[in-house]
Amino acid sequence: MDTSYIPVRYGKALFKTGQELNTKEDIFEDVLFLERVLSEVPALENILQNQVIRPSVKASLLKELFEKELSVQTMNFLLLLIKNRREDRLRGILHYYVNLYRKDQGIALVELTIPTPLDNEFKEKIVRVAKLLFKTENIELTVRENPSLIGGFILQSGDLKADASVSEHLKEMHQHLKNENTGQI
Numbered sequence: 221m222d223t224s225y226i227p228v229r230y231g232k233a234l235f236k237t238g239q240e241l242n243t244k245e246d247i248f249e250d251v252l253f254l255e256r257v258l259s260e261v262p263a264l265e266n267i268l269q270n271q272v273i274r275p276s277v278k279a280s281l282l283k284e285l286f287e288k289e290l291s292v293q294t295m296n297f298l299l300l301l302i303k304n305r306r307e308d309r310l311r312g313i314l315h316y317y318v319n320l321y322r323k324d325q326g327i328a329l330v331e332l333t334i335p336t337p338l339d340n341e342f343k344e345k346i347v348r349v350a351k352l353l354f355k356t357e358n359i360e361l362t363v364r365e366n367p368s369l370i371g372g373f374i375l376q377s378g379d380l381k382a383d384a385s386v387s388e389h390l391k392e393m394h395q396h397l398k399n400e401n402t403g404q405i
Contacts, residue, residue: 226309231316248321250294251314269308278302327358333374335367
């Protein structure tokens with residue numbers, strides 16, 4: 221991720237525009253869409269990052285691809301990035317906007333790691349626990365599978381982590397037994 225001031229400055233400007241025009245939700249949906257497209261079509265990001273390709277060609281390409289898909293504000297923002305030769309920072313700008321939006325809306329990004337596929341009943345329970353644990357009503361849950369956990373789960377949001385996995389308990393027991401054998405506590 222780009223941590224320079226450019227994504228921060230442009231991300232804040234886009235967010236402020238969304239607040240002023242009461243379109244931050246629409247822009248948020250556009251941003252998620254653009255992040256998905258950039259992930260699925262790496263060639264598009266390569267084109268945007270290529271300084272040899274003229275800005276007019278990039279602008280035409282984006283209009284052709286996205287003019288009917290994106291809000292007017294988001295489309296104008298993309299064209300402004302191209303005009304200012306900042307299109308190579310698009311991914312960082314999009315990421316920063318998403319973080320601002322989540323913070324503004326009180327949305328906690330929570331990652332659940334489990335050893336096997338998740339059923340809906342367990343997912344609902346995890347969401348309830350996450351709401352209590354992370355003190356928010358708005359949870360955006362991402363689920364990852366990791367068979368090495370053996371059982372249980374790991375729930376994480378930012379710096380907070382709840383590790384209730386069998387593999388973690390086995391590691392703790394192993395360490396405890398190891399310390400007992402060496403006389404450590």
